Amino acid sequence: MPRLALLQSRTFATKCAAFDHHEQLIREAAAAGANIVVTQELFLTPYFCAVEDPAAFDLADPLPGPVTERLGALAGELGIVLIASLFEQRGAGLYHNTAAIHDADGVLLGLYRKAHIPQDPGFEEKFYFAPGDSGWPVWDTRFGKIGVLICWDQWYPEAARLMALGGAELLVYPTAIGWLDAEKATLGDAQHCAWETVQRGHAVANGCFLAAVNRCGSSGDTEFWGRSFVANPYGQIIAKAATEHEQILYQDLDFTALEEFRRIWPFFRDRRIDAYGELTQRWRS
Numbered sequence: 001m002p003r004l005a006l007l008q009s010r011t012f013a014t015k016c017a018a019f020d021h022h023e024q025l026i027r028e029a030a031a032a033g034a035n036i037v038v039t040q041e042l043f044l045t046p047y048f049c050a051v052e053d054p055a056a057f058d059l060a061d062p063l064p065g066p067v068t069e070r071l072g073a074l075a076g077e078l079g080i081v082l083i084a085s086l087f088e089q090r091g092a093g094l095y096h097n098t099a100a101i102h103d104a105d106g107v108l109l110g111l112y113r114k115a116h117i118p119q120d121p122g123f124e125e126k127f128y129f130a131p132g133d134s135g136w137p138v139w140d141t142r143f144g145k146i147g148v149l150i151c152w153d154q155w156y157p158e159a160a161r162l163m164a165l166g167g168a169e170l171l172v173y174p175t176a177i178g179w180l181d182a183e184k185a186t187l188g189d190a191q192h193c194a195w196e197t198v199q200r201g202h203a204v205a206n207g208c209f210l211a212a213v214n215r216c217g218s219s220g221d222t223e224f225w226g227r228s229f230v231a232n233p234y235g236q237i238i239a240k241a242a243t244e245h246e247q248i249l250y251q252d253l254d255f256t257a258l259e260e261f262r263r264i265w266p267f268f269r270d271r272r273i274d275a276y277g278e279l280t281q282r283w284r285s
């Protein structure tokens with residue numbers, strides 16, 4: 001039964017400091033028996049998307065490159081699946097919000113590029129990131145079949161469903177989400193409820209485990225709400241982190257139970273695949 005570890009952490013002054021600190025967290029998680037370790041979104045940098053600043057593009061890294069080499073060496077040494085969310089420079093003027101997936105032998109299985117890019121006050125991501133074109137891959141790792149999505153992707157049932165149809169037993173969402181100071185008092189509880197509930201629904205509708213790993217701490221007008229969590233196929237939260245402080249959240253995952261759930265709740269069997277063509281339209285007129 002694989003053990004999952006979610007690294008809920010904070011912002012650091014430099015990329016070097018962030019990487020060194022997260023290496024300590026990764027080693028601590030592996031020593032505690034974790035087989036699958038996941039970082040928060042853009043773990044090497046502050047959440048720079050709060051404002052539009054061309055200088056922030058200098059924070060990006062080529063992938064594959066030195067960053068994935070270090071991550072791969074760490075995964076291979078510790079024998080863990082390592083999922084890390086990074087700022088990718090793909091080419092001249094072309095950038096993505098990207099997750100690198102390393103298997104337990106250290107091999108880079110591939111990259112997932114964030115497909116849904118938000119544009120909201122405090123989340124100016126369309127200025128920085130091109131929409132991902134990596135499709136909906138499912139990574140067949142030593143410790144299970146994993147679908148990786150990133151933050152804003154977590155609101156879209158289509159993305160979760162496509163990865164589940166590809167065989168995913170676990171959906172993971174590296175995340176950087178929180179309250180804006182001006183909204184917390186009136187909308188904070190409702191916003192958090194919506195975020196958590198929609199993802200629990202993905203777990204139920206697809207008969208899989210789901211894990212979201214968020215930041216903690218503050219950046220500008222945004223207070224990241226932490227509360228990383230793991231949900232089982234019934235949508236029950238079986239592990240949940242604190243709001244305000246760094247934490248490694250652990251959960252053992254019984255993938256053998258998924259087939260029994262899917263037999264009792266045969267959502268894949270009863271899908272009307274003959275009747276959903278209009279989902280590919282922008283709007284039904």
